[in-house]
Amino acid sequence: MIFITPVLGIIGIIGGLLCATADLLLDLKGTKNKKLGKMGVIDSEWENMAHWRFVLSDILAMFAVPIASRLMKTAHNLAGGEKDIAVYLIANENAVPFYEKLGMKKSDDVMQYNHIEWTEWTVE
Numbered sequence: 721m722i723f724i725t726p727v728l729g730i731i732g733i734i735g736g737l738l739c740a741t742a743d744l745l746l747d748l749k750g751t752k753n754k755k756l757g758k759m760g761v762i763d764s765e766w767e768n769m770a771h772w773r774f775v776l777s778d779i780l781a782m783f784a785v786p787i788a789s790r791l792m793k794t795a796h797n798l799a800g801g802e803k804d805i806a807v808y809l810i811a812n813e814n815a816v817p818f819y820e821k822l823g824m825k826k827s828d829d830v831m832q833y834n835h836i837e838w839t840e841w842t843v844e
Contacts, residue, residue, distance in 0.1 A: 728798075731791050738784035739818070745777040789822050 749765040756762040792807075799805045808830055811819055827842020 728791060728795060731787060735784050735787035735791060738780045738787065742777040742780035742784060745773045745780075748773075785818070785821050788818075792822050 746769075749763050749769060752768075753763050753765040756764055796802060796805055796807065807824075808827070809819070809824075825842055826840070830842070
């Protein structure tokens with residue numbers, strides 16, 4: 721068990737770096753980019769981004785999501801297994817699809833007290 725914890729930490733860091741790099745490739749749009757639309761969520765430079773950035777971002781995500789999924793399942797099993805352990809987290813609304821791919825679902829049975837606007841998220 722002493723050896724497993726650093727290994728899981730390293731795997732988690734690698735998976736996180738892959739996800740961050742994949743997102744960064746899509747977020748960097750250049751100085752000419754303007755936010756368009758009523759809510760300002762459309763980027764004007766999407767059309768001009770290099771195709772290789774989209775392809776590389778997808779390839780990185782193909783590795784990052786399985787790493788994160790395996791890490792979650794391993795940590796769950798080490799903690800006692802699916803029947804004994806519940807995992808709850810607070811996620812940004814943009815991260816919800818990522819956690820859904822890991823098998824998480826929204827929950828409505830959690831009590832909370834905070835003054836921060838969070839996107840509600842349920843894990844079963």
